[in-house]
Ligand SMILES: [Zn+2]
């Protein structure tokens with residue numbers, strides 16, 4: 001049977017700032033907030049067509065305590081919110097591992113899945129043993145002294161329970177293992193011997209199986225997609241997800257399916273809309289590299305200036321995911337062309353319905369009531385959002401015609417026909433902006449805008 005999952009999310013305590021306010025007296029207040037978040041998640045997932053989601057931050061003590069209180073377990077590692085059985089949850093977290101490489105600190109975000117609260121409690125003891133400050137940070141840092149220590153510690157986590165799964169998160173973004181903060185060539189440059197235990201990697205919003213097809217080392221890995229949502233807002237949750245083939249809905253089956261390449265397909269956020277797709281520097285940039293509100297630049301890999309240097313501020317550009325995929329492909333001594341890639345896994349690209357409505361209605365605030373009303377109306381007719389992308393255009397038109405605004409229907413028509421682009425594309429931490437009725441070529445972008453004269457470089 002098919003099970004639709006989103007295995008990387010965050011709790012209300014992610015980000016650190018709220019977490020710092022936590023005191024025992026605030027427990028009731030925090031619990032209220034947490035339950036509200038879980039209830040909203042429970043309502044949102046069915047609208048997206050997602051059956052199961054990760055809890056996020058499952059080792060964060062206050063969150064663990066609340067989850068233990070409000071969850072009902074079916075004894076197979078699957079949890080439900082008491083009194084509400086729409087959405088299933090599994091215990092999941094994201095940890096930041098760091099290690100000095102080339103005299104700088106290399107960062108990699110890593111997702112872990114846990115089968116039981118007991119395994120989570122043992123994991124927390126390990127964090128204590130390593131001296132990790134995890135009580136004030138929902139996404140803690142595990143600082144390692146050497147690459148050998150990275151392997152050793154991940155083995156220690158995996159040794160807690162054979163069903164714990166490790167999944168490098170958003171691998172191509174600056175905070176992912178292949179990200180640009182320090183350019184590695186192979187997974188083992190970070191993970192060492194524990195690379196053998198890595199079966200699954202997360203594509204991240206700015207990449208999908210086609211772009212990752214540029215990297216030979218990933219040919220035999222399983223790729224999954226998750227929302228990495230930091231809030232329960234409709235436009236954040238379920239932006240990406242994975243459809244797995246499982247024999248039963250239980251935690252062990254889910255992990256078995258991940259380890260045995262039983263991904264039916266992934267649903268991908270359009271990479272061009274992702275925050276780190278192209279290489280560039282955004283406007284209003286603070287240090288390092290200062291730009292005012294008229295200065296920005298972004299480039300496809302073939303147009304990136306020499307040395308990755310910004311033509312405006314002369315600092316290093318933020319390297320986009322597209323460029324990193326090309327670079328790693330070359331570093332692994334195989335130069336593949338994005339146009340020739342035949343992805344090894346099925347996937348569909350799904351422009352989020354909220355983004356389409358926001359563009360069609362010209363309403364920028366994606367949490368606006370008017371957009372939510374449009375969204376709910378469409379879903380009430382068609383079914384969950386994922387169905388919209390499976391149905392042929394004619395069927396969508398038949399079902400929605402006369403029932404929703406013509407402007408909205410026309411926007412859906414354009415997206416389903418592929419008649420859209422992003423202007424600009426996502427770069428340097430900014431999401432791409434959807435533009436309907438035009439097609440773009442992300443392989444030939446070379447934009448530098450500056451109303452003040454560019455600084456002259458003397459040769
Ligand atoms: Zn992350």
Ligand SMILES: [Zn+2]
Pocket residue numbers: 281289290291310311312313314315
């Ligand atoms: Zn710059």
